[in-house]
Amino acid sequence: MRKTLILGAAAIALAVSGCAKRTPPPAEVPPAEQGPTGPGGEQVAPGDVELTELPAQQADMVAKAGSDTVYFGTDEYQLDESAKATLAAQGRWLLANPNVRASIEGHCDERGTREYNMALGERRANAARDFLASQGVPASRLLVTSWGKERPVAAGSNEEAWAQNRRAVTVLVR
C-alpha cells in the first residue's frame, strides 16, 4: 500500500512506503501483475506506479465539459471541430481543477491489426493531449496511453460500433 506520494515539479521520484507488493513464490498460481518493486519497497521508476481512477471527479468533468470522449475517422488521428470543442471544454475543467491528472487514452476499432492499433491509439491520444496542452494544461498533468483495439465500448462488427470504438478518452487519475 502506498502511504504518501510526493509530487515534484518535473522529475518525480516516488517513494513507495508501507506494504510494497511482493513477488509471489513460484507456484501453479499465476503471479499478480506487478511493477518493478522488490519486497523491501525499493524505489519505483516514474510512470510505473499504478494509477487510481477518480469516478466522482470524472462524473463532474463529464457533466460540465459535456463528454470525456472524442471520436476519429477510420485509420485517422486528426481532431475534427467537434473533438476540439469537447477537448477545449475538458481543458477548461482541468484548469479549474488542478489537483487531478488526466490519462488520455486512445482506442481503435477491430478493423486493424493488433500491433498497428496500439500505435494508432497512441497517435490519437497524443493528438488529444497536444490539444489540451495547447489550452494551457501543464504537460506534467497529462499522461498518454493506448489500448489499441483491446477495450471496445461497442460490441458489434459494423460501422456504428466501429465508429464508437475509434476514440480518445480523458480519464482522471491520481
Place this chain on the structure above:
Amino acid sequence: MRSTSKTAIFSALLLATAAAAQEPPPVEVDIVGGGVKSAIAIAVPAMPGGPVGRDISQVIASDLRSTGLFNPIGPGGISSYPQEQAAAPVFAEWRSAGASALITGYVDTRPDGRMTVACYLHDVTAGRALGNQGFSVTASDWRRAAHKCADLAYSRLSGQGAFLDTRVVYVAESGPRTNRLKRIAIMDSDGSNHRYLTAGKATVTMPRFSPRGDRLVYTGTLARKPRVFVLDIASGRERLLVPGGAITFAPRFSPDGRRVIFSWANAGNTDIYVVDADGGTPRRLTSAPGADTSPSYSPDGRSIVFESDRSGTQQLYVMGADGSGQRRISFGGGRYASPVWSPRGDLIAFTRIAGSFNIGVMSSSGGGARILTNGWQDEGPSWAPNGQFVMFNRLARGGGSTLYAVPIDGGPARRMPTPQDGSDPSWSPLQS
C-alpha cells in the same frame, strides 16, 4: 507444474532391428506444389505395454492426422500385437488392412516410474523397416514420447522437419467483447496440458516464446499503459523489460535469446528498439515518422522484418539487425502487416489487408506472395519450427477469436483445440 524433463533419444542402440540409418522412404508421397494429392494410409495399432500404450498410439494417430498428410488407421478398430512383433511385423496383415505404412512400438515401465517408449516406422508396401527411436520419459510425460514418435514418422515420410513435439502460448479470451477477460495460456500443440500463466486482471496480448522455449515476452499493462514483460515459464517470475512509463509492445526475442526487439510509442510516433533481454538501455533502430512495429528477426539474427506506414500505408520492410539498410519488400495490392520470419529463413508470413484480412507468405526478398487463408479477419501469424505450417487467429464477424493452423503448401486451415476463444498464438521451438 510440469517439470522440464528431458526426453533422451537413443537411436537404434536399444532396439534389436535393422540398422537405424535408413534411406529415404519408398512410400509414395504426392506433394505437388499446391496440395497433397493423396494422404498416406498409416496403421497405428495400440502399442503393447498397458493402457498407456493405447493412449500413446491414439496421440500418434491424432498428431499424424493433424498434419494433413496422413489417413491414420487405428488404434480403434484394429488389433494390437505382441511386443516381439514391434520390430518384425507381419506385413501381409497390414497390407490387407489397407495400410502403406505402419507404426509399432512398446512401452516398458520401470520401477522408478520412468518409461521407455520404443517407436518403429515401417514401409508396409515394400515390407521393410524405415527407422526407429527409443524415448525415455517420466510417466507424466508420456505424451512427449508419442509426439516424438509421430515426428519420426512425419519427418521420415514427408521429408520435412519435425514439429509435433511443441507447445503453443496464446491469449485465452472469454466474456463479452466489451469486458473481455484475457489471460496468457500455454498448452501442447494438440491442446493437452493446458494451463493459464496470468490471472486476467491486466490486459495481455502478443505472447512470444524465447528460442529455448523457457521464457515468454508479452505485452501486459502497468499504470494503464501497454508494457513489455519477460516471464520465466517454469517459475512464473516476471520482469518489466523497460521501466519508466514507456509505452512498449510487440516484443520478440532474438534467435540467440539474448535480446528483445519491440515497439516504443512516444509523442505520436512508434519506432523499433532493441534491448538486452536481461535489461539495460534500449537502442533505437528506426526513426522514420510513422508507426514502425511488429519486428521479427531472421533465423540467423542478422536481419529484421517489420511493418511501417511511413509510405502512407502499412507495408513490410527489412533492415539489418543494427537498423541499417531499411528497404520495403511488399509491393502487391493492399496493406501488409504483422510479418514473421520463417525459422527456415526462406519465407516471411504476414497479414494482408485488402478488404478482408488474410494470412500469406512471401519470399524474404518480397517476391512470390501467396495468400493461404480465406477468413474475414485472419491475422497474427506464427511459424511452426519446421517452417511448414503457420498458426494464426481468426476473428469471426460479430463473433469471437479462435486459433487455426494452415500448411504453407496448400490445404485447409485446421482449428486448434482451445477451451475458450483464443488469439495471438506463438508456436514454440521443437522441444528437446
